Amino acid sequence: MPRRGLPFRDGAPICQTAATPAADGRITDMRLFTCTCGNTLFFDNTACTACGRRTGWCQSCAAVTALEPAGDHWICQGTKTGGACGARVALCRNYAQHDVCNRTVPAGHGAFCDCCRYNETVPDLTVPGNRARWARLEAAKRRLFHTLDQLGLPYGAEGEGVSPPLSFAFMGDRMAAQGLWRPVGEAERVYTGHADGLITINIAEADAAERESLRVDLGEAHRTLIGHFRHEIGHYYWDVLIKGRPEAEAEFAALFGDPQNPPYGEALERHYRDGPPPGWEGGYVSAYATMHPWEDWAETWALYLDIVSVLDTAANLGLIHPEPDAETDVMVRRYQTLGLVLNELNREMGLLDFVPEVITPAIAGKLAHVRATIARGPGATP
Ligand SMILES: [Zn+2]
Ligand SMILES: [Zn+2]
Ligand SMILES: [Zn+2]
Secondary structure (H helix, E strand, O other): OOOOOOOOOOOOOOOOOOOOEOOOOOEOOOOEEEOOOOOEEEOOOOEOOOOOOEEEEEOOOOEEEEEEEEOOEEEEOOEEOOEEOOOEEEEOHHHHOOOOOOEEEEOOOOOOOOOHHHEEEOOOOOOOOHHHHHHHHHHHHHHHHHHHHHOOOOOOOOOOOOOOOOEEEEEOOOHHHHOOOOOOOOOOOOOOEEEOOEEEEEHHHHOHHHHHHHHHHHOOOOOOHHHHHHHHHHHHHHHHHOOOOHHHHHHHHHHHOOOOOOOHHHHHHHHHHHOOOOOHHHOOOOOHHHOOHHHHHHHHHHHHHHHHHHHHHHHHOOOOOOOOOOOHHHHHHHHHHHHHHHHHHHHHOOOOOOOOOOOOHHHHHHHHHHHHHHHHOOOOOO
């Protein structure tokens, strides 16, 4: 495996599509940033651990930067092509009031940042522990958006030209009200899922013990918050990129199966009654993917986002060299090579395998279809 040493340097994105364009058009996809004092800043930092400066994500320079107070606002201390950024920004309301965000908003551009503005329902903060659960959800969501932007994927709120509009609901079960949770909304039980652009996550998933217990019960290799976001956004993009486009739907059915036969409800019942078919590993990313073509799509999509983001971060950290135009099979090979190393390191520390999947040619074919669907975008049919 090619290696490059520290210090880390800015690299090209590993995927073919564009990385996050900063306001000046520069492509930025660094996962490590630099404070005014020279200290390294990370994607989630709200303050510099060396000099104590307030930090936040600046949309204008597409980076986590130091912020200097200026009356009611803050001035970005980041740099971009041509010199200092100097953008006048406000902290996102969820940053300033609840400390669950680390993004800023250009002054005069509303209360919520480019990630928090999609929230429809947030956890009840009178419940002890919910602020921390919400913070973990938002941290995973920010990484999701970073990858969506890298891939140039469209999304928008109501009235912003993307159908369906995207929104998020983070809610707790009524059933668990006697214990840790309090009801939010009318539902008795909150199911993590996607419907018409609304992504709902049960906030119990933000508790490590709850999530691990579910992972073991369901026999899953991984169960993570970022994984939930990547899976559910896969359902969202099925609606945005495939649904209602006859040729795209036919292409999808040819590879993943007919989503109408059997109908979703029937497939769900069968899956929980009979389990996955023997030998499923040859054609599916996970046992859950065998349940229905839409779940196969969402699981495959989530793996594609795993691959894109892991390769991008690894390239930015100097672990692998950037290969911006790599085809899907090359991306898969690079991911599995990296996975081999990271799995051994994780095993050395008694952790779960970093890359648990064996990506067979059949799965790689589905990944290539996900990639082609993203490249085609919502504007045209195949
Ligand atoms: Zn500093
Ligand atoms: Zn800036
Ligand atoms: Zn925010």
